[in-house]
Amino acid sequence: MLDASSLSAIRLTIELSLATTAILLALGTPLAWWLARSRSPLRVPVRALVTLPLVLPPTVLGFYLLVAMGPAGPLGKLTQALGMGTLAFTFTGLLIGSVIYSLPFVVQPIINAFETLGERPLEAAASLRAGPLDAFWHVALPLARPGYVTGAVLGFAHTLGEFGVVLMIGGNIPGQTRTISVQIFDDVESLEYAQAHWLAGGMLAFSFAVLLVLHLLQARSARTVP
Incomplete structure (x- = not known):
């Protein structure tokens, strides 16, 4: 069975994943809308910057964030001044x-959901005298719901499995920064294979369930498209 250290890591990881997903849904909505609709020359470099973590090694990102948050880094100087x-x-x-x-x-x-939306639903809303904000809340957001579901599930699941970034920035402090992935690493180093099996097996089952649900949702969405 799982020990107290593993249970603490599970709790902290779930809290981190929920907070990360909530923040990204809030901040990502205006960003995604701008990237999907804008014709600004900055759109392409900004989109490349948003997708950079997909190809950047986690330890590289973690290293630069650690430097930025450190006492001599710009973010570290700001937080110390505050x-x-x-x-x-x-x-x-x-x-x-x-x-x-x-x-x-x-x-x-x-x-992707906003780009798939196209112009016709918004033009129809405008013809009914709906303002841009009203059309966004009552037309664009409901129609983009599949994208939000996919994004929320992927964001939550991805945060659960983070290792390189969290280890670089947070280290391995029990109850404060030790996540599931770091706990598994710690268990393996300590030759606690039974504990590592419980956590790794749980992560494997969860990852499979996430992918299965996403594929089922995509198949259901495809069947409902006229």
């Missing part, structure tokens, strides 16, 4: 790193 200390090796720092690292997994499905 009396907050440094964010490295804290849950807040871990949350910032997770938001950046999971950004494309949440934002990209929402962008």
Whole structure:
């Protein structure tokens, strides 16, 4: 069975995943809308920046975030000036790193949903005297719901399995920054294979369930499209 350290890591990882997903859905919505609708020359480089974590090694991203949050880094200097200390090796720092690292997994499905939407629903709303904001809330968002579901599920699942970024930024502090992936690594190093099997098996089953649900939702969505 799982010991107290593993249960603590599970609790902290779930809290981190929920917070990361909620922040990304809030911040990612205006960003995805702009990327899907804008004709600005900045659109392409911004989109490349959003998807950068997909190809950037997690340790590279974690290293630069650690430097930025450190005492000599720009973010570290700002937080120290505000009396907050440094964010490295804290849950807040871990949350910032997770938001950046999971950004494309949440934002990209929402962008795709907004791009698939097209102009006709918004033009129809405008013909009924709906303002841009009203059309966005009552037309665009409901029609983009599949993208939000996919983004939320992928963002939550991806944050659960983070290792390189969280280890670089948060280290291995029990109850504060030790996530499931770090706990598995710690168990293997300590030759606690039974505990590692419980956690790794649970992550494997969860990952399979996430992919299965996404495929079922996509198949159902395809059948309902006229």
